[in-house]
Amino acid sequence: MTTPLILLPGDEVPSDYLPSSKSNPLKIGSGLRLLSQPSTKSKEPNHVLSATQAGILETDARRNTISLLSFPNRRYIPTTNDLIIAQVHHSSADFFHCMITPHTAQALLGQLSFEGATKKTRPMLKQGDIVYARVLSVGIGAGAEVELTCVNPATGKANPGGLGPLNGGMVFDLSTGMAARLLHASSSSADDDEPVDGLVVLSELGKKLEGFGGFELAVGRNGKVWVDCSNAEENAIKVTIAIGRCLQGTDEHNLNPADQKKLVTRTLRDMKLV
Amino acid sequence: MVGPTASLSNLHRADGSASYKCPVTGYDVLGAVNAPIELPARKDALKPEDATIEVFVKPGKATAGVGERYVERILRTMLEKVILGREKGLPRRGVVITLAAVGGEAAERGDSYITIIPALLHASLLALISAAVPLSMTFTTTLLGVTRSGQIIRDPSPAAAKAVASLHVLSFSSKGHLLLSESQGRFDFETWELVRQQAASICRAVATTGSDGDTDMGEGADGAHVDAFVRETVEDSLHRDYTWKLESA
Amino acid sequence: MASTSNEAPAVPPSLSLPPSQFARLQPHAYLLAHLSPPAATNQPSIRANGREPLQFRTTSANCGSLTHTNGSAVVRIGDTAAVCGVRAELLHTDDIASWSVARTSSASTNKRQRLAELGEDVTEEDNEDEDDQDRAHIEDLSLLVPNLSLSTGCAPGYLPGAPPSTTAQSISHEILSLLHSSRLVKADDLRIWYQPPNLGPEDEQMDVDEGAGKKAETEEQKPREIKAYWVLYIDIMIISLAGNPFDAAWASVVAALRDTKLPNAWWDVDNETVLCSDDVSEAHKLTLRGLPVASSFCVFEADAAAGWRAKPIPNAQQQKKDGKGRWILADPDGYEDNLAHERVSIVVDKEKNGKTVILKMEKVGGWTIDTEDLRRLVDVSSKRWDEMKQIFDQC
Numbered sequence: 001m002t003t004p005l006i007l008l009p010g011d012e013v014p015s016d017y018l019p020s021s022k023s024n025p026l027k028i029g030s031g032l033r034l035l036s037q038p039s040t041k042s043k044e045p046n047h048v049l050s051a052t053q054a055g056i057l058e059t060d061a062r063r064n065t066i067s068l069l070s071f072p073n074r075r076y077i078p079t080t081n082d083l084i085i086a087q088v089h090h091s092s093a094d095f096f097h098c099m100i101t102p103h104t105a106q107a108l109l110g111q112l113s114f115e116g117a118t119k120k121t122r123p124m125l126k127q128g129d130i131v132y133a134r135v136l137s138v139g140i141g142a143g144a145e146v147e148l149t150c151v152n153p154a155t156g157k158a159n160p161g162g163l164g165p166l167n168g169g170m171v172f173d174l175s176t177g178m179a180a181r182l183l184h185a186s187s188s189s190a191d192d193d194e195p196v197d198g199l200v201v202l203s204e205l206g207k208k209l210e211g212f213g214g215f216e217l218a219v220g221r222n223g224k225v226w227v228d229c230s231n232a233e234e235n236a237i238k239v240t241i242a243i244g245r246c247l248q249g250t251d252e253h254n255l256n257p258a259d260q261k262k263l264v265t266r267t268l269r270d271m272k273l274v
Numbered sequence: 275m276v277g278p279t280a281s282l283s284n285l286h287r288a289d290g291s292a293s294y295k296c297p298v299t300g301y302d303v304l305g306a307v308n309a310p311i312e313l314p315a316r317k318d319a320l321k322p323e324d325a326t327i328e329v330f331v332k333p334g335k336a337t338a339g340v341g342e343r344y345v346e347r348i349l350r351t352m353l354e355k356v357i358l359g360r361e362k363g364l365p366r367r368g369v370v371i372t373l374a375a376v377g378g379e380a381a382e383r384g385d386s387y388i389t390i391i392p393a394l395l396h397a398s399l400l401a402l403i404s405a406a407v408p409l410s411m412t413f414t415t416t417l418l419g420v421t422r423s424g425q426i427i428r429d430p431s432p433a434a435a436k437a438v439a440s441l442h443v444l445s446f447s448s449k450g451h452l453l454l455s456e457s458q459g460r461f462d463f464e465t466w467e468l469v470r471q472q473a474a475s476i477c478r479a480v481a482t483t484g485s486d487g488d489t490d491m492g493e494g495a496d497g498a499h500v501d502a503f504v505r506e507t508v509e510d511s512l513h514r515d516y517t518w519k520l521e522s523a
Numbered sequence: 524m525a526s527t528s529n530e531a532p533a534v535p536p537s538l539s540l541p542p543s544q545f546a547r548l549q550p551h552a553y554l555l556a557h558l559s560p561p562a563a564t565n566q567p568s569i570r571a572n573g574r575e576p577l578q579f580r581t582t583s584a585n586c587g588s589l590t591h592t593n594g595s596a597v598v599r600i601g602d603t604a605a606v607c608g609v610r611a612e613l614l615h616t617d618d619i620a621s622w623s624v625a626r627t628s629s630a631s632t633n634k635r636q637r638l639a640e641l642g643e644d645v646t647e648e649d650n651e652d653e654d655d656q657d658r659a660h661i662e663d664l665s666l667l668v669p670n671l672s673l674s675t676g677c678a679p680g681y682l683p684g685a686p687p688s689t690t691a692q693s694i695s696h697e698i699l700s701l702l703h704s705s706r707l708v709k710a711d712d713l714r715i716w717y718q719p720p721n722l723g724p725e726d727e728q729m730d731v732d733e734g735a736g737k738k739a740e741t742e743e744q745k746p747r748e749i750k751a752y753w754v755l756y757i758d759i760m761i762i763s764l765a766g767n768p769f770d771a772a773w774a775s776v777v778a779a780l781r782d783t784k785l786p787n788a789w790w791d792v793d794n795e796t797v798l799c800s801d802d803v804s805e806a807h808k809l810t811l812r813g814l815p816v817a818s819s820f821c822v823f824e825a826d827a828a829a830g831w832r833a834k835p836i837p838n839a840q841q842q843k844k845d846g847k848g849r850w851i852l853a854d855p856d857g858y859e860d861n862l863a864h865e866r867v868s869i870v871v872d873k874e875k876n877g878k879t880v881i882l883k884m885e886k887v888g889g890w891t892i893d894t895e896d897l898r899r900l901v902d903v904s905s906k907r908w909d910e911m912k913q914i915f916d917q918c
Contacts, residue, residue, distance in 0.1 A: 004520055006509045009403065010411030010448045012835075031406070035835045048835055052358055052408035054508045056516055070406040071282075072515050075289045077310075077363075105312075177515065198518030254517055340699075343692035351888035355864060360831045385662070386700055410836055449838045451890030455897075458704045458883045463901050466884065467894060 007051035007068065018049070019061045029067025031055050072177025076101050076222040078135050078146045083161055083183065085171060085220030086148060088129045096125055098133075098148060100222050107146035109133060114150045114165075115158035123165055130166040130226060132218045166218060169228030172244040176223040178251040183219050201250045201260040205243055208268055212239050235273065242271050277503065280396065282404040282511040290405020294397040295377070298429040299417065301390055302377030305397035307405040310367035325359030325369050331394065332374040345387045349373075349394060352445065352454050358408040369407055371398050379432045388456055389435050391443045392417045395454075396504070403508055413453050414477040414500040415445040418469050420461060426472055440465065444473040448501060477501060546571065551862055555825055558850050572856055577903055579818070579854040582911065584774065586782040586918040593755075594783025594809075596918070598775040601856060602765035607775035609783045610756045613715075613797055616749055619664065660710040660752075662703055669698045669757040671772055678764040678857065694769055698759070698776060701870060705815050705882045708755070708780065712809050715751040715797055717790035750790040751797045755783070766857040769868060773817040778915055783809050813872040815882050816911040818904040821855040821863035822891055824848060836890075849891050853903065865889025867897070869904040873912075879905040 005017060019026065028034060031053040037046045051057075055068035078084070078100060086098035089106055097106040109131065111122050125131065133148040150163040158164050174182075185196040202217070209215060213231025220226075225247060229239045249255065249263050268274045278296040285291035288306035295302040313326060329349045331342040349371070357369060373394050392415040399412060419430040419438035427434070435441055440459025447453050457466060477500050513520065546553045553571060560566035569575065580601030589595035592608040599605075616622045661667060673691045675683040702708065757779065759772045787805035791798045800806075825848035826832065851867075852859055870883040881901060886892055 004516075006505075006512055008412050008448065008505060008508060009409035010836075031408075037835050050835060052361065052410070053406045054403045054512065055406075056512055056519075069512075069516060069519070071290070071404050071512070073283065074406060075308075181518070254514065256517065340692040340696040343689045344696040344700075347689065347693045348885075348887055351864065351866070355889050358831055360828060386704065387696075410831070447890060449836060452886070452893045453890055455884065455886040457881070457885070458700070460705075460880055460882060462878070462880060463898055466881065466897075470894060 005057040006055070007057055008054050009052055011051050013049040013051070013057065013066070017057060017059060017066075019059050019064050019066065024064050027063070027065040029058075029065060031068030031070050032066065072180065073175040074177075076176050078107070078138050078222075080135050080138055082135045082221040083163075083219070084133060084135060084148070084222045085166070085218060085224040085226055086131050086133055086222075087171075088125045088127060088131065090127055091125060096131075098131065100146065105145070107135075107148050109148040109150065113148075115156065115163075117151075125165060130169075130171060132161070132163050132166050132220070132226070134161065134163060162218065166226050166228070168230055169216070169226050170240050170244065171224050171226050172248060174223050174225055174247060174251050176221065178247070179219055179221055179223050179225065182225065182247075183221065186219065198257055199250075199260070200257045201246050201255075201264060204261050204264045205246060208264060208274065209239060209243075212273070215239065215243060217243075238271050238273060242267050242273055278396070280400055280503075280507045282400055282507065283515075288401075288405070290401050290403070290407070292397055292400030292404055293376070294393055294400060296393050296429065299389060299393070299431055300378040301375065301393035303373055303390075303393045303397040304376050305371065305373045305394075305401035307369065307371050307398070307401040307407060309369035309402075309405055309407050310364050311370060313368035313370075321359075321365070323360060323365050325357065325364040325367055327354050327357060327359065327369045328371065329353065329398070330370070330372045332372070334375045334377065341385070341387050345391060345394065348391065348454070348456065349398060352395070353398065353402075355453070356409055356411060356413060356447075357402065358410050361408040364408070369402075371401065373397055386435070386441060386458055388441050388443050388458060389417060389430070389432055391415065391454075391456065392429075392445075395445060396500075399504065400507065404511070412448045412501070412504060413445050414448075414504060415443060415454070416473050416476045416500060418442045418444070418473055418476075420459070420465055420469060424465070426469060428472075428476060442466070442469045442473070444470060444477070446474060446477045448478075450474075450478065546858070550858065551827055554823060554859065554862060558823065559825065568850065570852060571858065576850050577853045579907060579910070580856070582774070582914055584778050584914050584918045586778055592779075593785060594779045594781075596775050596778030596782055598771050598778055600767065600771045600774070600854065602763055603761070603767055603771045603856075604763045605759055605761050605768070605771040605775040607757060607759045607772070607779040609779045610758070611753045611783070611785055612756065613788070614664065614666070614752045614754045615797070616751060661708065661713070664752060664754075666710070666713050666752055666754050667699065667702050667708060667757065668754065669695055669702065669759065669776065671695045671698065671759040671761065671768075673761045673764060673768070677761050681764075690768070694772055697769060698757075698773060701773065701815070701883055702757075702776075705813070705870070705872070707777070707811050707813070707815065709810055709812065712785070712807075713753040713755070714749050715753070715788050715790065716747050717750040718747040719745045721745060751788070753785055753788075755780075764857065766855045766860040767819050770817045770819050770854065773815070773870070774911065777811075777814065777816075778918060780809055780811060781915065785809065813874075813880075814908075814912060814915065815870050815872045816904070816908045817868065817870045817883075818853065818900075818907045819855070820851050820853050820867040820869075820900055820903075821859060822865035822867075822889055823850045823852055823859065823863050824865075824889075824891070827862075827864075851892070851896065851900070865892060867892060867900055869900055871901065871904045871908055873905065873908055879908070 007013065028049065031051060032049050033052055035048050035050050037048065051068055053068060053070045055070035058069050059066045084100055086100050086107060086109065089097045089099050091097065094111055096109040096111065098109050100107050114123055117123065131150060133150050136147040136149040138144060138146050151158055181197045181199060185199045212229060212235055215227060215229035218226040227240050227243045229236055232239045245267050246264050250260050255263060276297045278294060280292060280294045282292045283290065284293055285306050288308055290307040291305060293304045310325065327350055329346045331346050332338055333342060359365065375390065395415045402409060417429050419427045419435055420440045421427065422439045430438060438459065440457060440461035443454065443456040444452065445454035557571045558568050560568065582600045585597045587595060588597055589608050593611045594609040595607060597604065597606050671691050671694045673681055673688055675681055757776055759775055761768050761772065784806040787800040787807065788797050855863060865888040868885040869881065872880050872882055874880060879901065886897065
């Protein structure tokens, strides 16, 4: 990748940045619009891609996609298929009413949308319980309700993703941009040593904390991360907080891989975990 | 001449925010944008296929009065045209822009609010960009005063603005359209034409000779063009947010 | 969609709509059909209300209809009607908190005296200097207080008991700001002077006159002081709103100020108060600077969502070439007001030599109007000025 091209609203994408593959149609991501201008000379209309947001142009020649990376740290807006961490607010006959982000309408989670749930075996969630869920639908128009689910509707299983109630552990707030990065990094963690998206904090923590029995982590797109390390027994709280601090520190200060390693070492030393 | 300064995404709770400070006129505006949001209790007033845009201007030291209503109306009518309110997710929702004049002289009753318009417009543009509200284009604004002797001065301070014969605020889109022109005082049309010419050269790097509308960033060696300033501010901010990505690539 | 009401017979009768309903259901298409008649018919482009694009509505003005005000006017532009009343109230300088401070710091009186001593006739430059003082006095002391109210029922959207709408507030400010920037009212008209008698030991019986001829005494004479100001409360009420409230409101303000008479007032030393004469013949009219006339225009676009549709927005240069698909409409009525985004508002005045001076020009809400159009609109506005001058002169 050469120097990144930054576009402002109204800018057109220069044609030499477009992926040249002719085999399959070009997929256009958010922030870009296809405009066609009826040309006077030839019969074929001219097509131009124009940006509607400011962002870094990102092209993927392999998948033949083009999209615009806009400002990452925005308020979370539910989108279908997002993994999120929700908190139960109250329950009614058919639904658990959950909070996804503060000051927004509650989302609905069906009492039976858990793996293997029946009228008798459904989980009895109380107010304040945490669930890891997927956004099923966001509805249309104003005042639409967001619906969540903890099962894959096709298979009826909680995996992939390990959906369902999250017991124990602790939730930390992150920026939505960081949450997206963590999710992306974890989904594409194929090679061990190559840092994905410039994130080494998790693998570093994993290495350092192996002696404490490891830890469990769930990341929600709504800017929340749930950390649990009940295996660490008497050090459980310390380890949990250390992980949270490392993640939040990386997020707040936009650390590069080297600094992330330093932060992990320093935090663990400060908390006398090494 | 000291150029303006701006920064993006300074507020954490808002969807997008920006601050814009112009040391010459002394205005310092903090803008926040929330979009798309549900506007309560006015469902019947919402346009079925377009976003509803609301602008609130808060003066620094007093409660908002009729003057603020006037600027709000100008900003709203102008931004309605720039915001793509028909894009996905926006119709029937609201785009709420709140602008607070943090610094600078407060306008007195009946004063012209023209002088603060450039700062308000730049702050709202940057905040809209940082909230990733779809826009059809960007724009830049400048304030010019014409003295009694016919001299055109750029960015007169509020005190100087009281002494000039006429005051003009002009706003140009990134494609060269005249988006806003607010003039008051005593002047004739020839004066306004001169003002328009000068404003255009301040706002835009005029090197749009490239036929395909490809703005060349190498232009504007003095860096005094306002559109270059807006672009740099946004680029800097994006660079900071995506350091991880750009470094690892 | 392009079918005009004229072609109604061509449609099956069960689906036909009377024009009035079509206008309500498809306002944009209705106006568009009027403005762009089929090329074959050779009809001129005309607005739905029967006017030419740059034609204003019939305007009438009537002055002095409210007897309990110092000045009043009713201006009617088509179906938009504005009533304006001017009420003058006294503001004693003793009641102005910062009065003495402001006075000592300002060199106004000294300058005036110096000029008088030099015996120079008032030149152009001094006039401007005076303008500045006027402006400062009127603005600092808020001697002009306009307020516009869009009264209940003037248009369907205005319900009783609602707070002043943003439109009303915005126009109030516009009027105030224009009153200030156009310097329409002279501060000198609003001042109530007092000449303290020279109570020197040798000449107690001296005349309170200016004593212009007696050079020796002028030097000893105390400077005259301002004892009070007239504050003009300008209340505008839009009793019927059918688009373009600003033009009507501003015209009513100008007409009412032209009609305003201030009673003769003087400082009474014994009572230490200002007394006014109730004799109408002693009252004086305001001397206004010029006659600013406002003209508003809106731009109707054939494709309202052009900026969003899947085609690029043309560059400014390209756009100039194909200036089609939009119409500039003068003096929009309520129906057109709702369909247009881009607005132009121009306030012009004419000097004695017939030269047009622009006092305010505003263009907002779109990108189709530029220099050429504005030049044309300024010409249209200056023609409108002639029209309005006649109307004002008659009332």
